Amino acid sequence: MIKILHLSKHFGKVKAVDDISFEVKEHENLILLGTSGCGKTTTLKMINRLLEPSAGKISIDNKNIFDQQPETLRRSIGYVLQNHGLFPHYTVAENIAVVPQLLQWDKKRTEKRIAELIEKLHLTKDQLQAYPSELSGGQQQRVGLARALVADPPVLLMDEPFGALDNITRSKIHAEFKALDELKRKTIIMVTHDVQEAFELGDRICLMDKGKIVQNGTPAELLFHPKNNFVREFLEEQRLSLEFKSVKLKDLWQWLTPTPRPPKARVKMSADLGVWAGLEQFKFKADDTINIDNTENNETKSVGFEQLMAAFYQYKQQQAHE
């Protein structure tokens, strides 16, 4: 869907982005991950032409973006900023309606779309007439997201969208983000320096350093098959929790031994979730078990904490020898 070829951006002698190429498939969520100064935000801003590249090609849906008017291009790409970037002199409703107004939608259509969005994003109707400064950080970020989504653009660019939020609000918004059906239809490129966030939200991760892409792969690929020491060291500190987050319960299916006589299982969960989500359910009682439903083969397994950990260990062993 989005193709980037030999893209470079030089600021004077500094090569902020140095000849990178990658592709993002439709409905995929690609994370540009790296420390500050690695060129990830510069890359993002070239996609909606906030910055013009020094060299290289970008196409969206096989259309060269440099053939279009920048304004027209930008109206078809949602953009979410780190510090929300809401207009302080506009109400929430006016903020969300910016792009529809530029596209000259009629009033009813705009109103209907806004009403639909605020419900999905857990905002209330009273808040529509409020000014951004009257909202909490989390609410502001939701409005920023609504503004980006309102015209239903196929592509969404997000620049550290949750970077300014506190941990509790962030994990809450992460959960909402994953559940939001609107986003499942989007091709998303998100920039972050937060490794946990990248592994939690990304289908694929592009790890960048000094303007170049070091490794481009799925979370599991980065963890278990790091391309070089840089990747290994980058993930080392948080390795265990990243592994728990990126390995899905269904990945362990073959090693999971069900408890022979399950007591009454309290919890039922999908095998599409990560190991971390499974571990969170245990209350650390001796005979505690959870039920895992695998939709791929319609099996359900009831497992305890020890079985889960054992399966995870075996999975890792196998990855190491692959």
Add this chain to the structure above:
Amino acid sequence: MNEQQQTLWDFMRQQSGKLLEQTIQHIGLTFISLFTAVLIGLPLGIFISRRKKFSGAVLGVAGVLQTIPSIALLGFMIPLLGIGPKPAIAALLLYALLPIIRNTFTGITGVDATVKEAAVAMGMSKWQVLSKVELPLAMPVIFAGIRTATVINVGVATLASYIAAGGLGEFIFGGISLNNTNMILAGAIPAALLAILFDFLLSRLQNINIKKLKAVTVALPLLLIVLSSFYLVPSAYATKLKAGFTPEFMGRQDGNLGLQSKYGLKISTVVISDAVMYKAAFEKQLDVISGYSTDGRLKAYDLVVLKDDKGIFPPYYAAPIVRENSLKKFAGLEKILNLLAVKINDSVMTALNYKTDYLHQNPEKVAKDFLVAQKLWKPAQNGGDGEVRIGSKIFGEQYILANMYSMLIKGNSHYDVATKTGLGGTKICFDALTNDQIDFYPEYTGTGLLAILQPSAKVVDSLTPSPQATYNFVNDEFEKRYNIKWLKPIGFNNAYALMMRRGQAEKLKIKTISDLKRYLESR
């Protein structure tokens, strides 16, 4: 003493018509220039916020303009735009530019970069980013700049009266020249009130809720246009000839008031500063001016004095006036100052003034050349015996006299000399003398009589025909009231006079003030 006892309120009521006219002119001047400054400054501020490399140059030039003293700026305008409202508006406009440009620039560049980026990323065009995001968000800062400019303009507009543009300055500077506190206050209080009022009104606009921003953005230009139009109120009447009188002359019994009461002269008049009056007459912007009979520019611009056939202008013989304490403190000072007595007559003084005013020779050089020619000059001796402080009013003749006295004192005694030249008009100079800030300055008998002593009209009428009687009267009264002594007169009589261009006067056959009146009344 009648005028002194008159209360401020009486004065304002008596002059209410004039006060209203001046106030309206003042508001008009302030806002026409402000409006134009906004029209120029706002786009310029936007421009330099876009092309930052120009910002240093533009703000620098506007800043330099701001530092030019107001009177000097008005002076620069005259060769370009003549006299009257045009140069005044242009000068005020230049003063108002800096705060408007700077605040527009600061306001726009101060808009949160994230917000600007968001606006661009949403797909707004450059113009939309400016009009929908940058300008609304910069508006409070821009308002603050307009507010500053307004207050500056209300203040500087008082100086417009120097170049015949009217405004409350007419009362203020007339009052200072005439030593009339009521008159000063009648101009100064309304001017201060205007500044406070406009500042308050604009502050209300500035603090208005962000929601009402759109309404304000429309209301402000309208308000500016309405207030600007005040100045276009036509003047009362126009006659065949146009007169320009100094603020001092306007309010004096031996000036315009006397012309009206004794001659019945009716002529359309503008108030103008002495500094530009002669040139304006020469350039035919004015036909009749109130000058001084020894002024060098009389010679330079080929003007003739109209004979005062009814004798309303009292004698103005120049003499140093000295604090008696200073005469005691500096022994021999009186003798030294009297060295100049009877040495300079009218035509000599006019010639000396011509050298400074028109040939632009240094007053010090003119003074020295004269003393050397008169064999009065001696090389300066060493000082050390205490310092004599000489004052002077703010025009050429007084500078020359102050320099002569300074050289005489240095050459004939061991005193040091400090010259405090440019003490404005009579009031400032005289107050400096009575408050022991200076020891002496050259004063004129007529000024002492009419501006300082202000005796009843009867006394004035009895004294003015005789120069000697006038001199004796002021000398006695000054000694009694202020312990100030008049030394011997220098010789020349720098009296008020009406003047016209020689060519015009000859063509219209006007030789006396009565001729002028007859001409004005003829059809």
